[in-house]
Amino acid sequence: MDRLKGRGKGVGRRERGGGREGEEEKGGRGSRKGERGGEGEGRKGLGVRGKGKRQDYLEWPDYFMAIAFLSAQRSKDPKTQVGACIVNEEKKIVGIGYNGMPVGCDDDLMPWNREGENVLETKRLYVCHAELNAVLNKNSADVKNCSIYVALFPCNECAKVVIQSGIKEVIYYSDKYHDKPEFKASRRMMDLAGVKYRQYIPKKKKIVIDFSVIERQDSLQEVTNGSTMENLKIGDS
Secondary structure: HHHHHHHHHHHHHHHHHHHHHHHHHHHHHHHHHHHHHHHHHHHHHHOOOOOOOOOOOOOOHHHHHHOOOOOOHOOOOOOOOEEEEEEOOOOOOOEEEEOOOOOOOOOOOOOOOOOOOOOOHOOOOOOHHHHHHHHHHOOOOOOOOEEEEEEEOOOHHHHHHHHHHHHOEEEEOOOOOOOOOOHHHHHHHHHHOOOOOEEEOOOOOOOOOOHHHHHHHHHHHHHHHHHHHHHHHHOOO
């Protein structure tokens, strides 16, 4: 009986010992888990899981207005360069245009003066405005219910194009010719036709396009990836 009691005590001790071992093992697992967690945090810090999205990206309105302004840089007009960007309800660009002479009319042979004694020797009767070209350059069946982003408020001729094409909203940057008859007529027609128009000033006053930035981004990514792989090897070993 004493032996059995002794055995019982021994078993009890072993059980209690096993409990401690279990706790140690549990603690060890916890430690290993913590180590793995630390590695995970390290990897996250190194960019494997990422640190979240950029915060200074272009918002949609800024992006579309910027496209309009960028398109304007294609214009040959020495005085006024205007661009337009048509966007559908899914925020997809369906048309881009800028002010210029009709296709087939040599830019070097056409007049570019805004004023002159002879109106035939001014650009007024020849230039196709950005809004018209954007509609004509559409890559969809139509532009109904679309919005058009444009640098300048549309003149009366462009307002007609906007209305007839089914565009529902005009977002413009500048209305510097507000009091001229052509633009008063434009607002009158769009009001009657139910076309909305509003001014939009982008949050970013200036956007610089630096073509070399992609090279710097690649170099930075290579360095980051190299450091990441080095740390991953150390962590996994």
